[in-house]
Amino acid sequence: MLKASNIHKKYGTVEVLRGVALEINRSEVVSIVGPSGSGKSTLLHILGTLDKADTGEVNMNDTLLTALSGNKLASFRNKHIGFVFQFHHLLPEFSALENACIPGWLAGRKKKEVMEEAEKLLNMLGLSNRLHNKPNQLSGGEQQRVAVARALINKPDIVMADEPTGNLDSANAKELHHLFFDLRKQFNQTFLIVTHNEELAQLSDRVLHMMDGRIV
Secondary structure (H helix, E strand, O other), rough: OOEEEEEEEOOOEEEEEEEEEEEEOOOOOOEOOOOOOHHHHHHHHHHHHOOOOOEEEEEEOOEEHHHHHHHHHHHHHHHHHEEEEEEOOOOOOOOHHHHHHHHHHHEEEEEEHHHHHHHHHHOOOOOOOEEEEEEEEHHHHHHHHHHHOOOOOOOOOEEEEOOOOOOOOOHHHHHHHHHHHHHHHOOOOOOEEEOHHHHHHHHHHEEEEEEEEEEE
């Protein structure tokens, strides 16, 4: 489903990625682990089209992502890739429900249809009584579940998560781990997760180890 080959990336004179290649299959949960500075987040951002490789190719479902740019790239990303980050990135002026709706609205879908779907997702994620709360009225774990709903709203082919439990206590982190696997079971959802959390990594179908800009 997702295939990358010969990915190189430099920032100035620092070579961050040195010819990375990987494949992710549909419905897999794959974790990328490695020390800080090994290139994990840079790789995830390139695979998710948030950053561009200097050389190499990224394909998803037979679409060459490295050949897309501008509005075509933004549209593909919005429809096919969901993101969950360590710091949630929820918009403070919007409710939980509105935050979950944003990618659907950006995709030009009907407002009511998106809101109904977001409400279903938030209910499923245990947030039925928090729909109209702003982010500052939610706990860290609740905010992260809103971010998961937002990532799922357009039924993406893959959800990419960058240290999704890095800002959570151990109980909420464990809950989020199990949530990912529940979502895989219910929706055949594919996940690619960058994490320092060994417990989450070991639950995954595969663990990719990065060191010095390479998968080892």
